[in-house]
Amino acid sequence: MTYQPHGKHLIAGEWITSSQTFSSQPVSGDALTVSSGGASEVDRAAQAAEAAFATYGWTSRADRAAFLEAIAEEIDARGDDITRLGCAETGLPAARLQGERGRTTGQLRMFADHIRKGDYLDRRHDVALPDRAPLPRPDLKLVQRPIGPVAVFGASNFPLAFSTAGGDTASALAAGCPVVVKGHPAHPATGEIVADAIAAAIARAGMPAGTFSLIQGISHELGGAMVEHPLIRAVGFTGSLGAGRALFDLCAARPEPIPFFGELGSVNPVFILPEALTARGAALGTAWAGSLTMGVGQFCTNPGIVVAPEGPALEAFTDAAIAALSDAGEAVMLTDGIAEAYRHGVAEVASANGVQELLTATCDRRNAAPAVYKVTADAWLANEALAEEVFGPMGILVTATGPAQMLEVAQSLRGQLTATLQLDDADIEVAKPFVPVLERKAGRLLVNGFPTGVEVADAMVHGGPYPASTNFGATSVGTLAIRRFLRPVCYQDMPDALLPDDLQPS
Incomplete structure (x- = not known):
C-alpha cells in the first residue's frame, strides 16, 4: 500500500499534532500541512528519552545491533515510497535517493557490526x-559508556544519510x-x-518507545528548545555556519x-601542482567541473576553490572546466532559501x-547554474570573504605565481573538511611542505581525486578544525563517530x- 504522509510528530511511539503548522514546499505534487513543534513537544520527547535510557542504555550490544539492522530492513521495505516522496520534496533524481x-x-x-566486535569500548x-609498596x-x-539522550538536527542536503536515520542517529x-x-x-514527508x-x-x-522521537517544525524556538533542554546530553548538527554557531553558543551557555x-561547511580547496597541471590539465578541468556540479553543488565537500600556478598550462584546465560547466545548464536546488x-x-x-568572471550563473527561482570566477592569489x-562557502555549484580559480605562493x-x-593535492611523481618534493600545513587545516587529505562523496568506512574522517566543524576531534561519518x-x-x-x-568476566 502506498504510504500517505500525515504531517505529525512521532513522540515516544505516538503520532501527535501541534496547534501550529507549516506547509511543505515540494518541487512537485501537493504541499503537506505539517505540525510545527516547540518547547512542549521537546520536553515530552526528552522526558521519554530519559525514561528510555534507563533501559536502552543498558541493553546488550547484540540486542542493539539487531535493532539497528531492523531499522535498515524497515527502511528498505519502504524504499519505493521513500524515493517517491523524496523526489517530490527535494527534486533529487531517483537514482541519487536510491543510492x-x-x-x-x-x-x-x-x-x-562495529558494536558486536566491541573494540570501540576501549576496555x-x-x-x-x-x-605494592x-x-x-x-x-x-x-x-x-553512553552519555544519555542525544538531539539530532536533520540536514537539508541529505534527506536520508544525514537526517532522520542518518549517521548521527545511527551512531548515537x-x-x-x-x-x-x-x-x-x-523534506518533512521523507x-x-x-x-x-x-x-x-x-x-x-x-x-x-522513547528510544526515538521525531519533532517537525520551522521555528527558531524549536531548535533552541532542543539544545537547551536539561535532559539532552549532546547535539549532532549538519548545516550552515550561522545556524550552527548560534546553537553551539546556546549549548555552551547552558548551566x-x-x-x-x-558540521558547518567548507570550501574544500584543491591544489594543483605544476607537473600535474602540465601533464593533465584538461582532464583535471573536466573532472573538477563534474565534482563541482554534483548534486547541484549542494555537498559539504564541494571543491569550491582551486589553487594553481599561473601560466600557459593553466589554460587547458580552465578551457576544459568552462566547457564542461557551460554544458551543465540549470538544475533545481533543494529549497527556495x-x-x-x-x-x-x-x-x-x-x-x-x-575578481574576473569566467562563467556567469543564470539562476531562476529554485534553479541554479554553475558560476566560475578567477582571482590572483x-x-x-x-x-577573507572569498574564502567563505557559497553553497552551490560556484568555483573560484586562484592563480599563484608558483608553489611558494600556493603554500601561502x-x-x-x-x-576545512577536506583538502586535495593533485600531483604527479615529479611533484612529490614540491608537495612535501603542503602536507604538514594541510593536515592542520582539514580532516581529510586527498591525492589525485576530488572530495565530493564521503566513503562510509572505519577510517573515514568527516570533520575538521573550526569552522568546518565545532569539534576537531570528532567525525560524523565512519565508525569513529560513535565516540561522540x-x-x-x-x-x-x-x-x-x-x-x-561489557566488563563481566568472559
Missing part, C-alpha cells in the same frame, strides 16, 4: 596490587543513547516515513554545557575587487555483580 538510501541502511548495518583493566593499588576497570543509537530528531522542513520505519523497528526489537558536534542564498553568494563574489589573500594560500585557510556519544567510566574495586555487561 543515499543504500548508504543510510549501510551505515546502520556497519554500526551493528582496560589494571589488576589490584595489594602488596609504599601504597597498594586498587582494582581498576575502564569502559566507554549504537552507543546506547536515545535520540530526539528535529526533522528538516525541506523524514516522517523514515521515522515510521524506526517506530516499526522499535516494536520488533522490543525497545522502549551545564554539553558538546555540540556541528538555498537557491536565494546561492544567488546572493555568487553576486558577492562577482562584485569583489580583482594576492587578491584572494587580501579578501594553504597557510591562510581556516578549517560515549564517555569513559572507571570502576574501582567494583564487584562483578555490579559491573556493566
